[in-house]
Amino acid sequence: MNPPAQTDTTPAPRQWNTRALEKARRLKAIEGWLDNGVLKAERIVDALETLIQSGDRVALEGNNQKQADFLSRAFAKLDPARVHDVHLLISSISRPEHLTLFERGIARKVDFSFAGPQSLRVAQLLEDGQLEIGAIYTYIELYARMFIDLTPQVALVCAVQADRHGNLYTGPNTEDTPTIVEATAFRHGIVVAQVNEIVDELPRVDIPGSWVDVVVQADRPFAVEPLFTRDPRHIGELQILMAMMTIRGIYERYGVTALNHGIGFDTAAIELLLPTYGAAHGLKGKICTHWALNPHPTLIPAIESGWVESVHCFGSEVGMEDYIEARSDVFFTGRDGSLRSNRVLCQLAGQYGVDLFIGSTLQMDADANSSTVTLGRLAGFGGAPNMGHDPRGRRHSSAAWLSLMKNDGPNSAIGRGHKLVVQTAETFKKGGEPTIVDALDAIAVGKQSNMPIAPVMIYGDDVSHVVTEEGIAYLHAAEGVEERRAALSAVAGVTPVGMRADPAKTAELRRRGIVAYPEDLGIRRGEAKRSLLAARSIDDLVAWSGGLYQPPAKFRGW
């Protein structure tokens, strides 16, 4: 009960700086491989073998855009007899060598958010017992744990440039780097940064040198994927119809000004209809003014037409650099002129600062639960769960948020609004498979992989609206589970779920405004033509940008 200072049998004092000492010990061991403070590139495998110890938590920067690929390639070459059982923290398992780490026995356990391109291999390694999943996260949830119980011993990150003091310039693709580095550096972990080049003076400092331990110049510039580029040529008339309904039936109706668009052709169609269809309905300045969004090339026509006040970005997009720099009133840019993105802050903005999230789904059940997980694939969640839920910590109001208020709790004086969480889906996929199904594949995948709960991306009780090519279900206005299901069935077409719709109930729901078909919104299906798109090709986007947008080669038709 008494303070130990007052007892006379005090044990030997505990050492309270073991982490800092261990860090110093490891760094000391690689000292000989440094040249003027910079690690010699040819020593990278030796250095990682010294800096990383078996059992360490290692945060490897690999997200859905930029990749610390020089470091990940070196990491995969370590001797598993020396370094094994590493616990990998990675937002996106994107590159083959990320899984080589497990095949070779260097890493054992992984906590991650997204595994799109490698999702089949993740499932296979899990089945073979070569990989153990800690958990699958939405991005910022993984970062949150880096400040609690998953602080990394080592972080492997990437930047564009470093100066002689270790200051880093991350440039347009700042993304996750500051967060990973902060979690590591301030808990006495070791921060290793690969850079494209080392210069005397940086355009600006994104991460101070006193947070960085080792800088190494990579053999080639870090890899980065143009993940958010959608070629308007591939936008079809059903997507245009859904976009028209979304603009009139949701954005106009609720006056949605601050929003996030998920990735895909459905949302690209909306972006490309603003300067045409949206303008024709007098909506400029009334909707879609403030965005939490990657710099989608398909937003260029809306920006050029004066629709967009501001865009805060999770990351950047290949080819958009010059355009962003020339539109600094709209984007967040530094003194050097280039974009400052920040995934955590943009996710925060997308969670708490905007009124609407809209995203496409690959599969949805009768209760509007949805998932992009399909059998045999462990794709993960990305950022959707964070933005596609009703943030119950929100306390500020907006007209859009208040319009979804229900006072159906036990006390009618205590109410709160609701985020607009919109899911879009064509009722059938290209291959003829229904999108709206009785049971999500995610349930079976969860069981197969021994997950404690099914890996649902967006939960139905968070979803306020579902848009299909048939119409809009205003789920937030439905009363009770059965009526929600009836509303969703009414827009589910000839899927098994849609076939159960009762025409009389559907008619009632349309009268009450809980279901709207295109004609209920003043939209003729025949209007939904590609000629409505402000840009119909990548070439058009380049023209809109005045030549500032420089699409990657694979998107060029010329």
Added chain:
Amino acid sequence: MNPPAQTDTTPAPRQWNTRALEKARRLKAIEGWLDNGVLKAERIVDALETLIQSGDRVALEGNNQKQADFLSRAFAKLDPARVHDVHLLISSISRPEHLTLFERGIARKVDFSFAGPQSLRVAQLLEDGQLEIGAIYTYIELYARMFIDLTPQVALVCAVQADRHGNLYTGPNTEDTPTIVEATAFRHGIVVAQVNEIVDELPRVDIPGSWVDVVVQADRPFAVEPLFTRDPRHIGELQILMAMMTIRGIYERYGVTALNHGIGFDTAAIELLLPTYGAAHGLKGKICTHWALNPHPTLIPAIESGWVESVHCFGSEVGMEDYIEARSDVFFTGRDGSLRSNRVLCQLAGQYGVDLFIGSTLQMDADANSSTVTLGRLAGFGGAPNMGHDPRGRRHSSAAWLSLMKNDGPNSAIGRGHKLVVQTAETFKKGGEPTIVDALDAIAVGKQSNMPIAPVMIYGDDVSHVVTEEGIAYLHAAEGVEERRAALSAVAGVTPVGMRADPAKTAELRRRGIVAYPEDLGIRRGEAKRSLLAARSIDDLVAWSGGLYQPPAKFRGW
């Protein structure tokens, strides 16, 4: 429909860098008052009058701990004929001059999170029509909007030191500064930093100089409040009883390892019981290992006893600096040895990375809605709403989180866990007023102030447990609204709500484990003695710390 480049009546090209130009214009106008890049302190009023324009959004760093008080004092001296109708963004309205801005007509509108010490004056100014409230927020929600539609034209922040390049050292009280600066600097706003001193070399860089426009040396070190210091002398036996119940009935039962404690004596009691009562029950290493928490002095005995693996902090605490530096295995510290706090990242950790939030409330209704708002005061929310809700974007599991899972939705295969959101309250306040009431004062306050919804701090449907001196209501286990109310009534003592408890129903709830009285948890009320506290005074805390904790003068009894 066509890109404008293809039309022949293109209007004059729009200027796309008006923000950057305006910033350059304003900075140019104060150039003559700079001395080697640093603003002369005697010119601060002139400079602010030039840098701030009427109608600007100005983010003033004033949180519940540190204050940019040199800048706020100067700000309040501006000529309202020159600068008026400013829109103030401030996390905590703490200082008298924050409201002088409104009395003098310099500022007009405010968005804020907390107004504890000034809450009466806020209410008065609002009634007098001198102040307009944009909205009241939980902290990170306000920051989120700084990246969307509330980007500041000017930010007034504070740091410990600057170097000649404008790099800032914020030291232990880093808190909100990096976030406010990022939102401002990268949208071409002007960042003005007051510093305690200007030095040749900083201990570490917290904010790069390329994000900062103007540095000024303040007349005295910035103000900072020891807000999280609780003198153990004021912890009473009811609080000790509640702490015992919380430890056994919640922390032990669910195996809570990662958590956040709200401010107050209730949670201080828990912290001080860990090394004594908690240890006697064999709980060391099993509960309370990872924290999102300010450096509470009352956590010192638990740290010294080896309970605590890590603490990530929102801010710092006056007097704890040397202790933190000497315990770097536990705290997040920089190369220089001092704490790196970060309010946004700690709020994120507290939202998504921990399993439990516990906080005290001043008033709670029969449905467990609670608020610290009382009549005539507009106190705001602080951080509680962000941490005191079930984060529905969470996708990772833990044993504690899963133990609150209910599969009571329409589809039993789709379930998710729930955060432990615990509210503590003695049934009566010191003055004899009941804490548990039929209608929250917040409802009347909301109406009086024309708020769109009542300013509820924590919503009852997010609350999983209520702890009073009578017992614990396990609300998450109750079935339906009526049973939740019955469970809460059963622990509401002789308040009006408690008087409605039906003894037969209470007995049933105790049998089913939905209500637990101390004896149901193996706790004798007579055990709840102050002798159980690991420290019974500030002096004891100093002794536990080996003299490293240096309490502010007002807490010293010697």
